[in-house]
Amino acid sequence: MQAPAMNVEQLEQFLALEFSQFFHAQSGLAIEQVSHASARVRQTYNAQFVRPGGTISGPTMMALADFTMYVAVLATIGPVPLAVTTNLNINFLRKPAGRDLIAECRLLKVGKRLAVGEVTILSDGQDEAVAHVTATYSIPRQS
Amino acid sequence: MQAPAMNVEQLEQFLALEFSQFFHAQSGLAIEQVSHASARVRQTYNAQFVRPGGTISGPTMMALADFTMYVAVLATIGPVPLAVTTNLNINFLRKPAGRDLIAECRLLKVGKRLAVGEVTILSDGQDEAVAHVTATYSIPRQS
């Protein structure tokens, strides 16, 4: 197994600097685990995410998936601040419980230009996915 | 041309009640126009949406697209509070300017079970789209 290019602590420092509008002390986001080509992120439950019918909002899940994918890309290729999402496709599968969300990302490809991954989102403590995402990041050319 | 099932004022009242976590006085969202099978929504620029490199965050655009699609569905079939997104696919095309975003939704199909639409997101005052979205809503069976 290849070691990750950045560990959890390095990722947290990098993201708190480069991505501070989204990743900050009140965001409720915790990077739980990374390896080469994977990452797991927890989004703490927050009543402001809730929508009619008691479900957690779709945009909350989309933002979590996009962030987890970015963490996995950084863990794999190192600190690249200007990698950007080019495509994200999400299928909403089940109504999430009123609990933390866990996002697990696995990269399917890490090429020179593009990284493609899938993210499964679960309600903490439950087995069945609440959403499934595939996303593509464009990787800037290294100078 | 078929008239919309709800006009802008009716939509605003419905959404302020049913969707108040997302659509409220501070959200910066304005429904600009609706017709049968279409809607246009403005997201006022807000510095908290900004990301490294000066771009507006992907999740801001995903949330706007999802909301605009919901407005178009309501404008077409009337007040259905439990319609839910089942799929959303977004392509990020260009870096948005530091301006309001405009989302224009056109429904491609409104069936008994599913509504499918596309949403084009523009930076206010510019011609080229910054993002393009297709999304599917599941429509609950009417009792």
Next chain:
Amino acid sequence: MQAPAMNVEQLEQFLALEFSQFFHAQSGLAIEQVSHASARVRQTYNAQFVRPGGTISGPTMMALADFTMYVAVLATIGPVPLAVTTNLNINFLRKPAGRDLIAECRLLKVGKRLAVGEVTILSDGQDEAVAHVTATYSIPRQS
């Protein structure tokens, strides 16, 4: 583990009748394995699938993924001839080798109206996926 609703032999018989334009003696398709909520299908290599640069065509992979998803749906809910694809999203990851393709489908959700699954496509004998697909089938209401 729940048993599949149809085994490989029953699926082959059903598909040879109901889906004979696609699944027939010359199609090179073999259902290798099914279980509740999963299926694996082999597409025998055929020179007519090849494209410039020696790669197997995208439509060959899309058709294989769609078929494998249909097999998994049938294996899970039994013979439903009018289930139809409503959405299919494919990411092409690597140039396939000049070999058989193997498609592995796992259903993420089997609801009353919709089934959602993912399909990984591999070149026979290789570890890394050549394509990844998510797809949604609409399931007709049972009378």
Next chain:
Amino acid sequence: MQAPAMNVEQLEQFLALEFSQFFHAQSGLAIEQVSHASARVRQTYNAQFVRPGGTISGPTMMALADFTMYVAVLATIGPVPLAVTTNLNINFLRKPAGRDLIAECRLLKVGKRLAVGEVTILSDGQDEAVAHVTATYSIPRQS
């Protein structure tokens, strides 16, 4: 209006050479119109495309959309034989009639690395789309 980089006749010659497994005398494909950033392609009706319930197969529509997107890319950037699809997302909207299919592609972005477009597929003579596609092509670096 910018002129296309290749006209219909030039495209037909290029594709008959470079893409002969798919574009040939028996394929039933006709490039009807191109401009900078758009293309329209007709797929002649053929009984072998038909599926249970009388509908034209999904893979036929996916292949047509992918081809039309490729034609639009070539018409815009000129003869680039190794442009490849990286992502294709299709929503199936209505059962096609037993008629020719018409695919209309509009490119949303033509960058240095990626081209993104949307394709609307219609049954000839009907107004409502039978399918809607977005696709991304990766453009090889010019030497």
